[in-house]
Amino acid sequence: MKKTYVIDVDCANCANKMEEATKNTQGVKDAVVNFMTLKMKVEFEEGADPAEVMPRVLENCKKVESDCSIEF
Amino acid sequence: MNKKQKNLMYRLIASALMMIVLHFLPIRGILRFVLYMIPYLTIGYDVLRKAFKGIMNRQPFDECFLMAVATIGAMALAVTKSGDYTEAVAVMFFYQLGEFFQMVAVGKSRKNITELMDIRPDHANLLTEEGIEVVDPDEVEVGSVIVVNPGEKIALDGVVIEGSSSLNTAALTGESIPRDVSEGSEVISGCINMSGVLKIRTSKEFEESTASKILDLVENASSRKSRSENFISKFARYYTPIVVYSALALGIGMPLIRILFLAADPMWGQWIYRALTFLVISCPCALVISIPLTFFAGIGGAGRAGVLVKGSNYLELLSKAGTVVFDKTGTLTRGSFEVGGIHHSDMEDAELLRLAAYVESASSHPISKSLVKAHGLEIEREKVTDIEEISGKGVKGLVDGRHVAAGNEKLMKDMGIDYRPCSHPGTVVHMAVDGRYAGHILISDLPKDKSARAIDKLKKLGISRIVMLTGDMNSAAEYVAAELGIDEVYSELLPGDKVGMLEKIMDDNGQKAQNRPSIFVGDGINDAPVLTRADIGIAMGALGSDAAIEAADVVLMDDDPTHVAVAISIARKCMRIVYENIYFSIGVKILCLILGAFGIAGMWLAIFADVGVMVIAVLNAIRALFVSGKKISK
Numbered sequence: 100m101k102k103t104y105v106i107d108v109d110c111a112n113c114a115n116k117m118e119e120a121t122k123n124t125q126g127v128k129d130a131v132v133n134f135m136t137l138k139m140k141v142e143f144e145e146g147a148d149p150a151e152v153m154p155r156v157l158e159n160c161k162k163v164e165s166d167c168s169i170e171f
Numbered sequence: 172m173n174k175k176q177k178n179l180m181y182r183l184i185a186s187a188l189m190m191i192v193l194h195f196l197p198i199r200g201i202l203r204f205v206l207y208m209i210p211y212l213t214i215g216y217d218v219l220r221k222a223f224k225g226i227m228n229r230q231p232f233d234e235c236f237l238m239a240v241a242t243i244g245a246m247a248l249a250v251t252k253s254g255d256y257t258e259a260v261a262v263m264f265f266y267q268l269g270e271f272f273q274m275v276a277v278g279k280s281r282k283n284i285t286e287l288m289d290i291r292p293d294h295a296n297l298l299t300e301e302g303i304e305v306v307d308p309d310e311v312e313v314g315s316v317i318v319v320n321p322g323e324k325i326a327l328d329g330v331v332i333e334g335s336s337s338l339n340t341a342a343l344t345g346e347s348i349p350r351d352v353s354e355g356s357e358v359i360s361g362c363i364n365m366s367g368v369l370k371i372r373t374s375k376e377f378e379e380s381t382a383s384k385i386l387d388l389v390e391n392a393s394s395r396k397s398r399s400e401n402f403i404s405k406f407a408r409y410y411t412p413i414v415v416y417s418a419l420a421l422g423i424g425m426p427l428i429r430i431l432f433l434a435a436d437p438m439w440g441q442w443i444y445r446a447l448t449f450l451v452i453s454c455p456c457a458l459v460i461s462i463p464l465t466f467f468a469g470i471g472g473a474g475r476a477g478v479l480v481k482g483s484n485y486l487e488l489l490s491k492a493g494t495v496v497f498d499k500t501g502t503l504t505r506g507s508f509e510v511g512g513i514h515h516s517d518m519e520d521a522e523l524l525r526l527a528a529y530v531e532s533a534s535s536h537p538i539s540k541s542l543v544k545a546h547g548l549e550i551e552r553e554k555v556t557d558i559e560e561i562s563g564k565g566v567k568g569l570v571d572g573r574h575v576a577a578g579n580e581k582l583m584k585d586m587g588i589d590y591r592p593c594s595h596p597g598t599v600v601h602m603a604v605d606g607r608y609a610g611h612i613l614i615s616d617l618p619k620d621k622s623a624r625a626i627d628k629l630k631k632l633g634i635s636r637i638v639m640l641t642g643d644m645n646s647a648a649e650y651v652a653a654e655l656g657i658d659e660v661y662s663e664l665l666p667g668d669k670v671g672m673l674e675k676i677m678d679d680n681g682q683k684a685q686n687r688p689s690i691f692v693g694d695g696i697n698d699a700p701v702l703t704r705a706d707i708g709i710a711m712g713a714l715g716s717d718a719a720i721e722a723a724d725v726v727l728m729d730d731d732p733t734h735v736a737v738a739i740s741i742a743r744k745c746m747r748i749v750y751e752n753i754y755f756s757i758g759v760k761i762l763c764l765i766l767g768a769f770g771i772a773g774m775w776l777a778i779f780a781d782v783g784v785m786v787i788a789v790l791n792a793i794r795a796l797f798v799s800g801k802k803i804s805k
Contacts, residue, residue: 109175109274111463115404135281135467162228165221 102149104139105170106132113164120159126152139169172275179271186210186264190257199254207256215242215263233411234454238266240415241450244443245774252440262451262778269782273460273789280468280793290342290361290382295326298370308360308377319369324361328380329373331356336367343385343477343728361385384720385728388479397483399749403462407455414453421768422446441770448767451777457756461788462749468795469745476798477728478738485724488707489742493687494680495634495735496673497657498701499641501694502711503625503732504616504651508541508598511617515591516602516610527577527602527612529555529570538598538614539566542577561585565600576603583608596646616643618651625732626655632739638676640669640701666697670704677706692735695719709735737798745795752788759784 108114114134121130121139126147131140141156143149153171160167172180189210198206212219215238222239245259295308298316308326311317316332319325325338335353340362349365352358358371361382377383422445426437466483473480480486500506513520528546531539532555543550558568564585565578576586583590583601588608593599597615601608629637638659641648648662661672677689688706695702695710699722702708710723712730720726727734763780766772772780 109270110277110460111467112404112407112459115400115463134463135471136285137281163230165224165228166217 100147100149101140101142104141104153106137106139106168108132108134108137108164108167113167116163117160117167120163121156124152124156124159127156130156173278176271176274176278179267179274182214183264183268183271186214186260189213190260190264194257203254204250204256207260211242211246211256211260211263214260214267215239218263218266234456234459237411237415237450237454238263241447241774244447244450248440248444248447258774262774265778265782266454269456269785272782272786273456276789276793277464280471280796283471283796290324291386292324292326292360292382296320296323308380311373311377313373313376315373317371317373319364319371321364321366321368324363324382325358325369325371326380326382327360327371327373327377328375329358329371331358331369332372333370334367336369337365338362339365340729343381385479388481388720388726397466397487399487399746399753400463400466400483403458403753407459410455411453414450418446418449418453421449444774445767445770448772448774448777449764451774452760452763452767452772452780454781455760456781457760457785457788458753460785461752461756461792464789465745465748465752465792465795468793469741469748472745472796472798473738473741475796476734476737476741478734478741479726479728480738480742481724481726485707486742486745488688489690489725489739490746491686491688492634492690492707492739494636494638494676494689495629496638496640496676496689496691496705497732498669498691498693498698499639499643499648499651500616501730502692503622503639503655504618506616506694508538508614509617510541510545510612511597511615512595512613514593514611514613515608518604518609523602523610524612526570526573526575526604526609527600530558530566530568530575530577533558534560534566538600541614542600542612574603574605577601596644596650615647616651618654619730619732621731621733623655625735626657628733628736629739630656632736632743634739636676636680640664640672642666642669669698669701673701673704690735692732693719694730695723709738711735741798748791748795752791755791756784756788 106117108117111134114132117139118130118132121127121132121141126144127141128144129142133139143152153169157169160169193206193210196206218235219239221235225233225236242259242263245262246256249256249259292308294305295311296318297304297306297311298318303318311327317326317329321336331352331354333354335351337349337351338358340350343359343361352369359381422443425442426439429435429437466486469486470480470483497503510524513523516523524542524546528543529550531542532550532552554571556569558566560566561578561582563581565576565582567574567576569575576582577600579599580590580592580601583603586603588603588606590601590608591611593611593613595613595615597613600612600614602610602612626637636659637657638661639648639652639657641662642664643662645662648660652660664672673689673691680687680689690707690709691701691705692709692711693702694712695718699718702710702719702722707725708723709725709727710719711727711732725738727738759780763772763777767777
């Protein structure tokens with residue numbers, strides 16, 4: 100399952116860091132962060148519940164870039 | 172400006188004012204320290220917090236950390252020695268000023284791009300029995316009728332059933348000339364209706380419509396990272412720790428060496444100051460911000476010109492491309508059979524064409540269809556009688572009471588008519604009227620008007636090898652190649668052979684292939700495997716073909732082959748900016764680091780070097796947005 104979220108982040112490099120952190124989150128198969136449109140596309144692993152995975156994604160992103168936000 | 176930016180701006184102004192006031196206050200001792208802490212914390216509290224969080228999350232080595240250590244260190248030195256707190260506050264101030272500037276610049280260019288790429292229709296006017304109902308484009312079913320008023324975006328792909336107008340397709344194709352449409356024209360979503368009211372029968376759901384597909388492509392564009400970008404993230408990963416340890420060596424090591432080996436005064440203060448300067452200079456902001464930003468702007472700029480690039484790595488590959496392989500049909504040629512000439516005819520060309528169209532009107536053969544299309548007028552069926560189709564040879568019939576035969580050489584031979592062969596490549600339709608030879612009509616797949624210019628532009632860009640592949644007959648291929656100035660042609664290939672041929676071309680390039688990647692340009696029909704196999708697959712005018720969009724790395728939104736050269740130029744400009752920024756920032760940094768280590772450059776110079784380099788690099792990066800030679804009308 101794929102879902103798109105609106106994010107906020109200040110710099111292109113931070114966006115790359117967020118993407119990396121999201122990819123390494125449990126339950127996430129793949130993720131793409133687009134700095135241009137400030138959107139994050141997350142592909143969840145089969146059976147993973149986005150509502151349960153997304154808080155973990157946010158937590159991991161905050162670790163690498165404390166100044167970011169994800170709307171979900 | 173958004174809330175964050177405004178907030179930072181107020182903090183910058185407030186702390187600057189405080190510093191001016193403090194400068195004139197003759198206060199000494201602890202109170203002076205406390206007073207100076209106010210502007211320091213006003214401007215730098217978030218940097219300190221971020222640095223602290225970074226340490227807690229074991230991600231300590233980022234620019235916030237560098238700034239925090241440098242300014243806290245400078246504060247500590249000021250308390251114990253000089254009493255000059257200005258420096259620490261100034262460093263933080265200018266760092267934040269640079270951040271502010273960067274945020275505004277990025278925000279501006281983002282707005283710029285997203286506005287131009289704003290092709291998402293927000294509503295559709297659905298025609299129902301009760302009248303017009305405004306609905307979400309998502310809810311419109313295939314086969315419904317929508318009404319598009321002037322000034323509105325076409326919400327879904329479809330066919331015009333009523334009205335005529337001109338469409339602005341600039342956001343989709345980068346083409347500023349409006350496209351005229353009328354009843355029967357196929358239209359794609361995302362175009363802006365400029366003049367008349369159109370009624371459109373939708374042919375696709377919103378999800379499948381062009382606008383959605385393009386947006387999907389744009390939003391996934393950053394998924395593939397270029398080597399330069401990876402280089403920068405790797406660089407930052409090693410660079411910052413190295414700098415931090417070098418600073419430690421400078422601040423602690425040097426005094427220790429002085430004590431232990433030189434038996435001299437350690438001069439702690441001086442060496443720690445130099446170490447802190449070192450930290451400020453070394454902040455890698457200019458690089459880590461400007462390189463991804465350049466690609467971001469480059470992809471955006473390309474999108475504005477009608478070139479969708481799926482990732483920054485493809486910009487990098489495109490810039491180095493050495494070989495361009497074109498598919499012929501539909502890419503360099505129009506892909507449809509058209510009347511290319513009428514020869515040796517005694518009667519008027521139009522009359523001969525009319526007779527041909529009439530006699531062929533009952534046939535479904537592509538050649539027959541192209542004749543009917545070329546005739547252009549309504550066929551009066553009652554005027555054609557006694558049609559006899561001779562398989563593999565042609566058609567005979569009575570038109571206006573005259574015996575008309577249209578077909579190939581075999582038909583002419585069978586009828587015992589002396590025909591004249593055609594010297595041009597293509598399919599030839601010989602005509603006989605009332606038993607006499609009446610000339611022939613040449614049907615060929617003509618090159619697009621812009622194809623010759625496209626090849627010429629590529630040659631001017633220094634693309635050394637231009638190849639054309641086709642499944643067509645040799646003569647037709649040679650003809651098109653000669654017309655366009657292509658030297659290398661492989662013809663009569665089956666669709667499956669094309670991959671093999673491309674591989675052979677790539678092999679020929681041998682060792683160089685790595686540094687001079689090969690581009691394949693196709694129209695997406697039957698060539699998805701070749702698009703995938705090439706270093707860079709460019710699908711042209713592929714808006715209709717899902718397979719091509721999926722397989723290609725770069726999608727040209729219209730079918731103009733000159734856009735291949737445009738794509739390469741954009742990529743080269745983008746890469747040039749990337750390298751300029753890499754060399755410039757690293758160069759200035761290294762120079763300042765050396766100056767700093769020897770104590771020639773103080774902290775003031777350090778922060779100016781850092782912010783200055785970043786501002787220049789960011790401005791330079793934004794240049795990638797502007798694509799030359801293409802004016803976009805909004």
